[in-house]
Amino acid sequence: MDLEKFTEDVYTVTEKLTRDQTPEIKSKTNFVRERLIELYKKNVVKINHSVLEIICASNLISRGYAVDVEKQLSNILVCDVFATKGDGTLILEIETGFTPPDHALDTIDYYVARISSKIARYSKHCSKFALATPVVGILPVPKLFLKPPKDRKSEEVQKIKLLVDRFYKNPPIEPEDILNAHLHSIYLINIDKGFAKQLDPYTYLELTGKLQDASELDL
Numbered sequence: 001m002d003l004e005k006f007t008e009d010v011y012t013v014t015e016k017l018t019r020d021q022t023p024e025i026k027s028k029t030n031f032v033r034e035r036l037i038e039l040y041k042k043n044v045v046k047i048n049h050s051v052l053e054i055i056c057a058s059n060l061i062s063r064g065y066a067v068d069v070e071k072q073l074s075n076i077l078v079c080d081v082f083a084t085k086g087d088g089t090l091i092l093e094i095e096t097g098f099t100p101p102d103h104a105l106d107t108i109d110y111y112v113a114r115i116s117s118k119i120a121r122y123s124k125h126c127s128k129f130a131l132a133t134p135v136v137g138i139l140p141v142p143k144l145f146l147k148p149p150k151d152r153k154s155e156e157v158q159k160i161k162l163l164v165d166r167f168y169k170n171p172p173i174e175p176e177d178i179l180n181a182h183l184h185s186i187y188l189i190n191i192d193k194g195f196a197k198q199l200d201p202y203t204y205l206e207l208t209g210k211l212q213d214a215s216e217l218d219l
Contacts, residue, residue, distance in 0.1 A: 089125075091123070092187065
């Protein structure tokens with residue numbers, strides 16, 4: 001653990017993000033920074049993920065949200081970014097594409113299962129749910145989550161459940177969670193330039209669809 005280096009890095013990115021912002025936005029972004037420093041002292045967060053959280057938090061703060069990070073939602077769920085605005089709540093989960101060595105031979109299935117699990121488990125805790133990823137990666141979002149619940153067929157729901165259950169059995173995901181899950185937006189994070197671009201999931205799937213088809217992803 002290198003607290004001095006972590007602190008230096010999060011200060012650098014925060015100052016870059018708030019250089020031309022109002023004192024209020026600076027104060028709210030600095031709150032996120034200090035929260036992450038405290039979590040780092042407890043060995044809860046890493047620098048790469050923390051930078052992504054600050055960039056996403058800054059985007060939401062500039063749009064009028066109050067933001068917290070690493071917020072406990074239940075006894076098993078902690079979300080990356082939790083934002084509130086009026087009566088609305090938004091949860092944002094950051095995905096970098098990392099898969100553990102144990103899944104070296106089924107990386108794609110594991111990643112699709114993780115994405116599906118997050119949409120199903122987290123979205124019931126908020127009015128809007130979003131995924132975020134660095135621009136260097138592609139999120140394999142199953143097309144089922146772009147359909148309204150009334151148009152989701154039972155066999156489609158079961159297919160997602162079987163995939164998720166292969167990798168996440170404790171607790172198992174419920175079919176109702178998949179049926180009612182919602183994905184509001186996807187954020188593309190440019191780490192070097194320090195900004196996050198919001199896209200609706202339909203646009204994102206249009207942009208990445210040909211690449212996913214070329215990779216023969218069955219989503």
